Amino acid sequence: MSRKLVRRLLQRTLPRHCLITDPVALKPYETDGLTAIRQPPWLVALPETESQVAAVLRICREHAVPVVPRGAGTGLSGGARPVEGGVVVGLSRLNKILEVDLDNCVACLQPGVRNLAISEAVAEHGLYYAPDPSSQIACSIGGNVAENSGGVHCLKYGLTVHNVVGLKVLMMTGEVLHLGGRGQELDGYDLLALMCGSEGMLGVVTEVWVKLLPVPPVKKVLLAAFAQVSAAAAAVSEIITAGLIPAGLEMMDRLAIQAAEAYVHAGYPLDAQAILLCELDGVAQEVEADAALVERLLRDLGAIDVQIADDPQAQARLWLGRKAAFPAVGRLAPDYYCMDGTIPRYRLAEVLQQIESLSVEYKLRVANVFHAGDGNLHPLILYDADIPGELEKAEAMGGRILELCVAAGGTITGEHGVGVEKLDQMCVQFNSDELEQFERLKAAFDPAGIANPGKAIPTLTRCAEIGGMHVHNGKLPFRNLERF
Amino acid sequence: MADRDISDELQESIAQARDAGVSVAIAGSGSKEFLVHSDTETTQSRLLSVAEHTGVVAYRPAELVITARAGTPLRELAALLARANQMLPFEPPLFRGMGTLGGAIASGLAGSGRPWRGSVRDAVLGVVMINGLGQKLTFGGQVMKNVAGYDVSRLQVGAFGTLGVLLEISIRVIPKPASEMTLKLELDCLESLSKMREWARKPLPITASCYHDNMLYVRLSGAETAVLAGASETGGEIAGDLNWWDKLNDHDLPFFKEPGSLLRQMSPPAQELVNDACVLEWSGAKRWFYGDESEYHGTGTKLFGAGFAQVAVSSPAADPVRGDVQRRIKQAFDPDNVLNPELLRANEAA
Ligand SMILES: Cc1cc2nc3c(=O)[nH]c(=O)nc-3n(C[C@H](O)[C@H](O)[C@H](O)COP(=O)(O)OP(=O)(O)OC[C@H]3O[C@@H](n4cnc5c(N)ncnc54)[C@H](O)[C@@H]3O)c2cc1C
Numbered sequence: 001m002s003r004k005l006v007r008r009l010l011q012r013t014l015p016r017h018c019l020i021t022d023p024v025a026l027k028p029y030e031t032d033g034l035t036a037i038r039q040p041p042w043l044v045a046l047p048e049t050e051s052q053v054a055a056v057l058r059i060c061r062e063h064a065v066p067v068v069p070r071g072a073g074t075g076l077s078g079g080a081r082p083v084e085g086g087v088v089v090g091l092s093r094l095n096k097i098l099e100v101d102l103d104n105c106v107a108c109l110q111p112g113v114r115n116l117a118i119s120e121a122v123a124e125h126g127l128y129y130a131p132d133p134s135s136q137i138a139c140s141i142g143g144n145v146a147e148n149s150g151g152v153h154c155l156k157y158g159l160t161v162h163n164v165v166g167l168k169v170l171m172m173t174g175e176v177l178h179l180g181g182r183g184q185e186l187d188g189y190d191l192l193a194l195m196c197g198s199e200g201m202l203g204v205v206t207e208v209w210v211k212l213l214p215v216p217p218v219k220k221v222l223l224a225a226f227a228q229v230s231a232a233a234a235a236v237s238e239i240i241t242a243g244l245i246p247a248g249l250e251m252m253d254r255l256a257i258q259a260a261e262a263y264v265h266a267g268y269p270l271d272a273q274a275i276l277l278c279e280l281d282g283v284a285q286e287v288e289a290d291a292a293l294v295e296r297l298l299r300d301l302g303a304i305d306v307q308i309a310d311d312p313q314a315q316a317r318l319w320l321g322r323k324a325a326f327p328a329v330g331r332l333a334p335d336y337y338c339m340d341g342t343i344p345r346y347r348l349a350e351v352l353q354q355i356e357s358l359s360v361e362y363k364l365r366v367a368n369v370f371h372a373g374d375g376n377l378h379p380l381i382l383y384d385a386d387i388p389g390e391l392e393k394a395e396a397m398g399g400r401i402l403e404l405c406v407a408a409g410g411t412i413t414g415e416h417g418v419g420v421e422k423l424d425q426m427c428v429q430f431n432s433d434e435l436e437q438f439e440r441l442k443a444a445f446d447p448a449g450i451a452n453p454g455k456a457i458p459t460l461t462r463c464a465e466i467g468g469m470h471v472h473n474g475k476l477p478f479r480n481l482e483r484f
Numbered sequence: 485m486a487d488r489d490i491s492d493e494l495q496e497s498i499a500q501a502r503d504a505g506v507s508v509a510i511a512g513s514g515s516k517e518f519l520v521h522s523d524t525e526t527t528q529s530r531l532l533s534v535a536e537h538t539g540v541v542a543y544r545p546a547e548l549v550i551t552a553r554a555g556t557p558l559r560e561l562a563a564l565l566a567r568a569n570q571m572l573p574f575e576p577p578l579f580r581g582m583g584t585l586g587g588a589i590a591s592g593l594a595g596s597g598r599p600w601r602g603s604v605r606d607a608v609l610g611v612v613m614i615n616g617l618g619q620k621l622t623f624g625g626q627v628m629k630n631v632a633g634y635d636v637s638r639l640q641v642g643a644f645g646t647l648g649v650l651l652e653i654s655i656r657v658i659p660k661p662a663s664e665m666t667l668k669l670e671l672d673c674l675e676s677l678s679k680m681r682e683w684a685r686k687p688l689p690i691t692a693s694c695y696h697d698n699m700l701y702v703r704l705s706g707a708e709t710a711v712l713a714g715a716s717e718t719g720g721e722i723a724g725d726l727n728w729w730d731k732l733n734d735h736d737l738p739f740f741k742e743p744g745s746l747l748r749q750m751s752p753p754a755q756e757l758v759n760d761a762c763v764l765e766w767s768g769a770k771r772w773f774y775g776d777e778s779e780y781h782g783t784g785t786k787l788f789g790a791g792f793a794q795v796a797v798s799s800p801a802a803d804p805v806r807g808d809v810q811r812r813i814k815q816a817f818d819p820d821n822v823l824n825p826e827l828l829r830a831n832e833a834a
Contacts, residue, residue, distance in 0.1 A: 103681050104752050104769065126685065148631045159629065161638070162606050175805045183751030183769055187786060189647075189810050190592075193605050193638035197631040214687040237546040243569055243659035283687055285709035289662075342627040344547050374628040414629035422632070429632055433619040437817070438633055444812035457633065 003042070003085070006063050010045060010087070013055045018093075020044040029088050032075040033135075034421055036337070036391060041068075041082035046090045050110075050206045054170055056089055057204065061172055066450045069200040071112065071143030074135040076338060077419025079147065079199045083454055089204065091142050097121050098207070104182050105212045106165055111142025111205050115149075118210060127212040130157035133415070134323065142205045148197030150415040152248045152322075153279075155373035157213070159415070161196035166209030169195060169202070172446040181209050199417050200452040202445040216247070216281035220291045221315040224303040225272035229253060232274035233348035235301045236372045239278065240345070242297060244290050248279040249373030253352070255332070256325050256367040256380075263328035266321030269305050276372065277322055279315075325369040326380070333365070333382035337394045341405030342414035345375045351408050355379055355401055362397040364390075376414035377405065403428055418456040426456075427463035435460060485560045487539030489553065491612075491620065491651050497532055498649065498822060499618035507825045508532040510645040512555060512584035529826070534586050534649065541652055542626065545570060549609060549626050551654040554586025561585055565657055573601040573658045577733045586650045592642030595733035596692040596703075599684070599766045605641035607656045613640065613648035616818025626654045639813075646828045647817040661691070661705035665712075666728060667720030669700045673760045676700040677753075680767045689714045692729055695764040696739065703729060732765075739763055744774040749785040 010019055020026055021043055030038040047053045060067045066086030073080050082088050095112035100122055107118060107129070115136040118129040132151035133139055139149070145167065150159045157163070166180035179192040186192060195202060226232040232251055239246065252260065252275050257268050268275055276298070280290045291308065298306050309315040321328075329336055343351050352368060355377075359366040370378040379401055383394040402412040402425045412418070412425040426435070438457045445451070501508050509529040537555040545568035552561060558572075559581040565571055575595030576588040589611075592604045610624025624630055624637035640650060671679060676695035683690055683702070689710050692703035701723060704714040731737050740746065749757075749771040758764065762773035777787045814821075814828050 102685065104767075105681075105684050148635075150629055154629070158602065158606065161635070162602060171809075175808070177805055177809065178803060179806075181751070187642070187750070188806060189643055189813060190605050190638055190641055191806070191809065193635050193641075197635055202634075214685055217687050240548060241546040243662070245659065283689055283706075283710050283713060285713050286689065286707045289707040289709060342629045344544075344549075344627055346544060346546060371629075376629050409625070410627050411625050411630040411632050413632050414627070415631060417631050418633070426632060430622075434621050434623065434633075437615060437619070437621055437636070440816035441634055441636070441813065444809065444816045 009059045018046050032073045032080040034078045037078045039082045041088045044088040048093045066453050069204050071140030072138045074139045076416040077421040079419040109208045113141050141208045146200045147417045156245045156247045163211045168207035171203040172451045199456040218284045218287045219281045221309040221318045222278045223307045223318050224276045224298040225269040225305040226274045229274045230349040231302050246278045247281040250277040251372035253368040256369045259328040260321035260325050264320050264324045268321050329367045329380045334384045337381040339379045339398050340413045340416040341402050342376045343408045343410035347408045423458040426458045490537045502822050507822050512587035554650040556585045558583045569660045570657045571660050573607050574604045590645045600691045605638040608637050610654040611637045612652040615648045616822040645824045663708040663711050664705045666703045666723040668723045669720040671700045673758045677768045684767045746788045748788040
């Protein structure tokens, strides 16, 4: 490819303010929310219409230039990080709500619409969009689809995949895929589910249909403090065994509690080893019945303190510490590294104990703030990037934590995606046959391999190099290596 | 429950078939034969029965997840879950108790609770499968949230075995509601449609609604007090038939046995299309009626039981881009057309 030619074609295609070429203006696009990993972009295109997106993709296809789709850049795994010689295609200016269909309780959005903006736009009708990543004021619905993002309420309301009913996808082949829409079910292969969590590697999403739900009329938030992490973990299982699905069920450990208290004074008990936050929502009678049951369970399980918040102010106060937990932990050390493994809930106490041992081994502190109801851990590893070797140590320890999650029957990522960050751990979770199946599936959408290359799926060569590949069914793992 | 792992034999059969250049026709119990209409007389396919591959691999009620082998009968699975006060969220038709878990996943048919409790694929968390190359592969897992790699597990739902032989499936389950009530209101079809839509915008404990024969049925589930409060809002009288929803899901109502072509529309109907003779479910998003398919192009209407290939790809109403992408995906999983090739061929021109 001729870089000069491609740049000239893009300049001819896009209005001047839609193409960034100046090194200073390119700077913010070097990274997403995973700021430790950077790559200067070559060019950033910020189209304002779908046809401009299509035109940019056509130029890239004709000249075999890699394309990195980008939403709001809040991703935590480096998914939107530029690739060498590639064009970053930012979708943030396609930010219109195209339609709200109250008959069928769905809305059609451009990909750059911010997550929270959806709920704000339909609030007057008593409706909302359920998935609520903590980044919801900033992150885009296109990014949510690409990461299959979750949030605090996905135990009850599901992930992005459960709340998206239609997509329009511009493929790298120039084809346009229309999937679903107003209706609820598709015949044929479920390409809609496949697109969710595909990290921009199968195509560029230019329209998203989402499901709208009635706002639950009543909410209650309970906070329970425990003298032992294992008791808090047991309470999570008991609540679910009792037949309840709380809207949210979050846990914080001692270090996180103390950081949050010092930062926002939410009134969390400082003598606790762990707290649980349990939110119940729904119709009044249901919430009343459930709250009484949860309170009884928590006390029976030895909670040293239970607080119940009925009104919005008191609820906001209980949530305050949880919502501020990341920045609060951020004050404890110059840097922190956020992990995202998921495990079966019954192994919570055990895995948290093992993380504690790793913390001792690596001499790095770890705070835990996480979606306990889903078994989705977010260990925050504290480090100081200015101390030579600490970043590498934090990364190594993070890798060990993810391997623990796999060994416990879980996964290396619950909601943040693989991106460039967890490629090595993919070699632990999947064998070579499985990784090759992923590659062939990608090729069905993107035979030239120009959609966000180098993300999410490691090459077999990489896995061979790190030696992480395991022998599967007694077969030699690298028999197909020469094909790469 | 029978507990038998024949995955090695199944893998061997696929490898042999591939080597011999023949294909296999995957079958569970055969309860959904009418859905796929594979023309077994004219094909050279070997029968590959998964029915013997049965048993629950893992089930801890507190995890809300069950992992079972594909041949496990749905009826047995439902009974096991019921003992822990849990259920499959997608209420699959049981087809007179014959259906297997693998068949339910491969066909992807969800019952009347779908808009509230989710579709079949919504509940799938992970699979172990054999692709057309005879490789045994694991995707997804047994946890609620998992975004490592492409979502190949959910891709198997509704693929009718054309991408792989399902061996094990992990499913998210839900608690059974403490109480449940079905009410009926005498309304015509249009009135029912607007009522359903009005309800969908309100926080009511509804888990199913259906218009049939000048009657609107609604199911309320949850804490007893919540159900009673919901009932006072929806109105209606208590429906006597406790198995009404099962009969609907299993197509055991007389409506489904009438002569003629049964059509299924899977997108919200235009007002002028609904009439009192149809059945409406899912707040209006699914409609059953009798008619001539060719009159409904572009409305999301298909002949029910016309076969997967026809439904998915070659029907004139199908989207050619999706058809091409589907064939390339088939190629990616089964390049030699070993698995259920009558349903979808990888390398055939459209
Ligand atoms: C403070 C903070 C809190 C967070 N909390 C949560 C949380 O609770 N839950 C959670 O799940 N995540 C969370 N995240 C992670 C992040 O916000 C989500 O992954 C989010 O969905 C990313 O959206 P984005 O618009 O910023 O996407 P980006 O970061 O810009 O991109 C993410 C990926 O999507 C691709 N992409 C973006 N747009 C498109 C498109 N239109 N078509 C195709 N591909 C596209 C990109 O190529 C990239 O691979 C958090 C992040 C931060 C910084």
